[in-house]
Amino acid sequence: MQITHDEARKLIQFSIEQTLSPQEIKTLRVHLEDCVECRVYAKEIKEVESILVPLMKRQWSLQPAPLSIPALVQRKSINWQSNIILATRTVMISIVFAAFVFSAWQLTRSGSGTSTPMPVSILPIPTPSGQSTSTKVSFQNCAETKYQVQENDTLESIASQFSVSKVKIMAVNDMHVETVYTKMELLIPICHSTLTGTVHPSTLTITFTPLISPTTSTPGG
Amino acid sequence: MHDTEPAWLVSQCIAGNENAIESLVRQYETGVFRLALSIVGDQAEANEITQETFIAVLRSLRSYQDYKDRKSFKAWIYTIALNQSRSHLRKRKTLERLRNTLASIFRVETQKQISPEEAVIQNDKEAEIWKSLNQLDEPFRIVVVLRYFHELSITEISEILSVNEGTIHSRLHSAREKLRNALKHLLGE
Numbered sequence: 001m002q003i004t005h006d007e008a009r010k011l012i013q014f015s016i017e018q019t020l021s022p023q024e025i026k027t028l029r030v031h032l033e034d035c036v037e038c039r040v041y042a043k044e045i046k047e048v049e050s051i052l053v054p055l056m057k058r059q060w061s062l063q064p065a066p067l068s069i070p071a072l073v074q075r076k077s078i079n080w081q082s083n084i085i086l087a088t089r090t091v092m093i094s095i096v097f098a099a100f101v102f103s104a105w106q107l108t109r110s111g112s113g114t115s116t117p118m119p120v121s122i123l124p125i126p127t128p129s130g131q132s133t134s135t136k137v138s139f140q141n142c143a144e145t146k147y148q149v150q151e152n153d154t155l156e157s158i159a160s161q162f163s164v165s166k167v168k169i170m171a172v173n174d175m176h177v178e179t180v181y182t183k184m185e186l187l188i189p190i191c192h193s194t195l196t197g198t199v200h201p202s203t204l205t206i207t208f209t210p211l212i213s214p215t216t217s218t219p220g221g
Numbered sequence: 222m223h224d225t226e227p228a229w230l231v232s233q234c235i236a237g238n239e240n241a242i243e244s245l246v247r248q249y250e251t252g253v254f255r256l257a258l259s260i261v262g263d264q265a266e267a268n269e270i271t272q273e274t275f276i277a278v279l280r281s282l283r284s285y286q287d288y289k290d291r292k293s294f295k296a297w298i299y300t301i302a303l304n305q306s307r308s309h310l311r312k313r314k315t316l317e318r319l320r321n322t323l324a325s326i327f328r329v330e331t332q333k334q335i336s337p338e339e340a341v342i343q344n345d346k347e348a349e350i351w352k353s354l355n356q357l358d359e360p361f362r363i364v365v366v367l368r369y370f371h372e373l374s375i376t377e378i379s380e381i382l383s384v385n386e387g388t389i390h391s392r393l394h395s396a397r398e399k400l401r402n403a404l405k406h407l408l409g410e
Contacts, residue, residue, distance in 0.1 A: 013394045017375060041401075048400045049369070051350050056259070056370040058341050064254030065268045067275060069243045075272075076279045 003031050008038045012045060142191040144172065149184040162188045227294035228286075235282050246275055249295070252371070253302045259366045260306035261313070270309055274302040296380040299373075303363070303381065345407060353403035361396040364389055 003011070011028040014020050020028070032039050147158065155178045159166045166178065172187045180186070233241030250271055257270035278301055285297055292300065342348045354362060360382075367378045379386045 010394070013397065014390070016397075017390070017393075019375075044401045044404060045397055048350065048397060048404055051346055051404075052354070052365075052400065053369050055342070055347050055351060056366070060255050060259045060370060062255070062258065062264060064250050064271050067246055067250055067272055069239055069246060072246065072272070072275055072279065073237075073239065073242065075276050 003027055005035065005038055008032070008035065009041055012038065012042045016045065016049070142189055144187045144189050147186045147188050149180045149182055149186060151182050153180060153182075154178075155180050158186065158188070162190055164189060164191075231282055231286050231294070234279065235286065242279065245278075249298050250275070252295075253298060256299060256302045256367075256371060257306045257309075259370055260303065260363070261309050266309055266313075267306075270302065270305045274298070274305050277301050277305065292380050293377070296377055299381045300383075307359075346404060349403050349407045350400055353400050357396055357399060361392050361399075364392045365396045365400075368393060 008028060008031045011020060011024055011031075015025070015028060032042065145162075147162075149158070155166050155169065158180070159169055168189050169175070169186060170178070172189050230241055230245055234245055253274050254267050254271045257274070258264060258267035261267055261270065278298055281301075285291060285294075291297065342351055354365065357365065363382070364378060367373045367381065368375075373381070375386050375389050379389050382389070
């Protein structure tokens with residue numbers, strides 16, 4: 001049976017591992033008798049092995065430093081202890097981190113100030129002029145009233161009638177243009193401002209002080 | 222202790238019998254050390270890897286015992302040793318890269334030391350083969366080392382590396398080709 005050089009080379013390689021069938025050995029032998037090139041190849045592969053194996057043995061056939069069994073057993077158990085220490089540390093760090101995140105969340109929540117109105121006494125006011133203090137202490141109660149558009153009404157006239165901005169009316173009624181027509185039903189958002197404190201910026205100076213001491217309110221001049 | 226009794230040995234080691242642990246360690250320590258040495262090429266590091274391997278082995282004996290579709294005991298220990306060696310090699314490569322970077326930044330000339338390995342090489346052919354062996358990609362080099370130095374069978378190598386036997390054959394073929402080319406290059410000069 002005729003085989004190619006490549007096939008012969010594969011068989012040479014497998015012959016090293018002694019995994020060839022008797023038939024394959026015979027085929028290879030027949031090929032090698034006629035093929036100088038493959039004989040050289042086989043010789044070179046054998047030479048590689050003959051150099052490599054003793055070289056590796058010279059390099060690496062060394063003896064290890066004998067291991068101490070008690071030290072091994074100890075290190076094995078030490079590792080268990082260190083695992084426990086590591087686990088404890090991880091848990092503690094997680095708790096501290098969770099506490100930090102929780103307190104930060106709490107601060108943000110209380111800082112928003114919409115759900116729980118802050119008493120006037122602890123409001124931080126940066127400047128004595130306090131021009132915007134009255135708006136800060138006011139809270140709005142809004143209700144929607146139905147209004148039927150009369151003849152000659154415009155969005156502007158309705159807005160001024162109810163003291164509401166045009167934009168608010170348009171937003172509540174989902175309007176895109178300002179056009180209104182007679183008998184059109186509009187929802188008017190009417191908001192009543194309620195003051196929780198009697199703060200008059202022109203007459204009062206409110207100073208922010210720490211929570212422990214009460215706020216100092218002095219009549220300003 | 223015989224190689225045919227790992228099941229007994231394993232259960233005794235799990236029970237904490239120090240004599241059994243000693244038997245196990247003495248039976249495999251040379252093999253593990255030489256495997257580590259052939260991968261990392263440094264004796265001190267190989268000793269360290271041997272110790273780490275046995276600590277890892279002792280720690281995971283129970284899971285080895287419980288694992289139904291387990292490897293042969295020798296293959297299992299060699300796999301652990303190989304993984305430890307690879308991890309050392311990775312760390313060393315990272316350190317070398319860092320050192321080279323620092324050396325290039327500060328323009329420090331690092332003096333190349335002659336390793337004990339190089340001292341053992343006797344002629345040009347050996348030097349050439351050794352150089353090509355170390356230039357082989359890791360999967361090819363490991364197969365050559367396990368086959369020729371540790372004299373493991375293809376089946377054992379495939380078990381250690383968890384790769385099928387066909388792949389081991391093909392890696393060996395191409396590794397031999399590369400080594401032959403290195404030698405051929407020398408003869409051609």
